[in-house]
Every structure is written in structure tokens, then in C-alpha cells.
Amino acid sequence: DIQMTQSPSTLSASVGDRVTITCRASQSIRNWLAWYQQKPGKAPKLLIYEASSLESGVPSRFSGSGSGTEFTLTISSLQPDDFATYYCQQYSTYSGTFGPGTKLEIK
Amino acid sequence: EVQLVESGGVLVPPGGSLRLSCAASGFTFDDYTMHWVRQAPGKGLEWVSLITWDGGSTYYADSVWGRFSISRDNSKDSLYLQMNSLRTDDTALYYCGKDREAFGEFPLEYWGQGTLVTVSS
Numbered sequence: 116d117i118q119m120t121q122s123p124s125t126l127s128a129s130v131g132d133r134v135t136i137t138c139r140a141s142q143s144i145r146n147w148l149a150w151y152q153q154k155p156g157k158a159p160k161l162l163i164y165e166a167s168s169l170e171s172g173v174p175s176r177f178s179g180s181g182s183g184t185e186f187t188l189t190i191s192s193l194q195p196d197d198f199a200t201y202y203c204q205q206y207s208t209y210s211g212t213f214g215p216g217t218k219l220e221i222k
Numbered sequence: 223e224v225q226l227v228e229s230g231g232v233l234v235p236p237g238g239s240l241r242l243s244c245a246a247s248g249f250t251f252d253d254y255t256m257h258w259v260r261q262a263p264g265k266g267l268e269w270v271s272l273i274t275w276d277g278g279s280t281y282y283a284d285s286v287w288g289r290f291s292i293s294r295d296n297s298k299d300s301l302y303l304q305m306n307s308l309r310t311d312d313t314a315l316y317y318c319g320k321d322r323e324a325f326g327e328f329p330l331e332y333w334g335q336g337t338l339v340t341v342s343s
Binding site for chain 2: 116147149151153158159160161164170202204206209210211212213214215216
């Protein structure tokens with residue numbers, strides 16, 4: 116089974132900061148990776164698919180990159196609405212393993 | 223507007239069974255692969271199962287394989303999850319999810335609000 120890790124587990128940042136979250140797969144998943152944002156008490160929201168494709172309606176300050184086993188989600192200039200938990204998900208096989216999540220907190 | 227409404231979550235004793243339902247609307251249900259994803263209280267997301275648009279293929283996480291069964295009724299725009307031999311670590315909010323693209327598998331574009339399953343004596 117493919118295992119996913121994320122770093123950091125918690126990230127403290129300020130409005131306007133540029134932040135990067137890293138996701139690693141235990142084996143190559145090519146570009147079959149998605150990023151989701153989840154706020155407390157809400158369902159997750161799809162941000163990025165196929166590692167770097169921005170979902171419709173998602174602000175352009177979000178971007179994704181990577182292939183193979185290492186991927187990043189970057190928020191170019193943090194806005195107040197961005198403080199949430201972020202999950203990566205691999206879907207190279209017929210099992211959509213999620214990473215453990217990165218909680219983005221206000222510094 | 224796409225809507226996914228889960229139901230069926232209750233308190234059930236260990237070893238018990240439960241059937242979750244997800245009513246879909248706002249899209250052509252039988253064109254899309256559908257998923258169940260769960261989230262234990264205060265924990266991360268765990269993908270549980272998927273069923274392809276025609277019901278022809280199903281896949282499961284190792285943690286539920288042999289105990290859970292996913293199905294769909296395209297005539298009723300509905301998705302189901304039959305859960306047997308429930309364990310305390312199955313306690314979670316169960317989300318129904320819709321694929322982003324027709325006739326594909328993953329990622330999940332739309333999610334319901336979830337139904338809470340509590341396994342406890």
C-alpha cells in the first residue's frame with residue numbers, strides 16, 4: 116500500500132506570508148495527487164488535482180507542484196480565510212490514501 | 223446545484239451492522255464514480271471505498287475490506303454503505319463524495335456534510 120506523509124504537521128504563519136506544505140508518497144504516484152482544504156465542522160474542499168491543476172473557483176494564490184514522490188502546496192500570500200487544515204491524497208491506485216494533514220494556524 | 227445528503231448514522235454496539243445512504247441530486251448520478259470517506263473525531267481523513275459509475279467495480283480500504291460493502295441504485299440516485307462487524311475504531315463521520323469528472327476515479331469534487339456513526343457498548 117502507498118503511504119503518505121505531510122510536513123509540517125502544524126504551521127504558524129501570518130496574513131500575507133508565503134507558505135509551503137510538503138507531501139511525500141512511499142512510492143511513485145506520478146502526478147496523481149490532490150490537495151484539499153478543510154475548516155472545522157465543514158466537509159473538505161478540493162483545491163488542486165493532478166498535482167498542479169487548480170480547481171475551478173479556487174483563488175490563484177494556491178498552487179501545487181511535484182511529481183513522483185514529492186509534492187508541494189504553496190499559498191503565495193496568506194489570507195484570513197486560508198487558516199484551515201490541508202490534506203493531500205494520492206490516487207495512483209484504486210485507493211485514495213490521504214496524508215495525515217497540516218494544520219495552518221495564525222501566528 | 224450538486225447536493226449529497228448522507229443518512230443512517232446512529233449509535234451501534236460493537237459487532238453490529240448499519241447501512242448508510244447518500245441521496246444525490248443536481249448531476250447525472252450514473253455518470254460518476256462515488257466514494258465514502260470517513261473522519262474519526264479530531265482525526266484526519268480516511269478514504270473508505272469507491273464504486274464506479276455503473277456499479278461494475280468496487281474498491282475498499284484494507285481497514286474495512288471484508289466487513290463493508292458499497293453499492294448504488296442509479297434509478298434512485300442513491301449510494302449505500304453496508305457496514306458489518308462494526309468495531310469501536312469505525313466510529314467516525316462518514317462522508318459521501320462525488321468524483322470530479324464523469325467516468326473517472328478520483329479526486330472528490332463534491333462532498334456531503336456527513337453522517338455520524340458511533341460504535342460503542
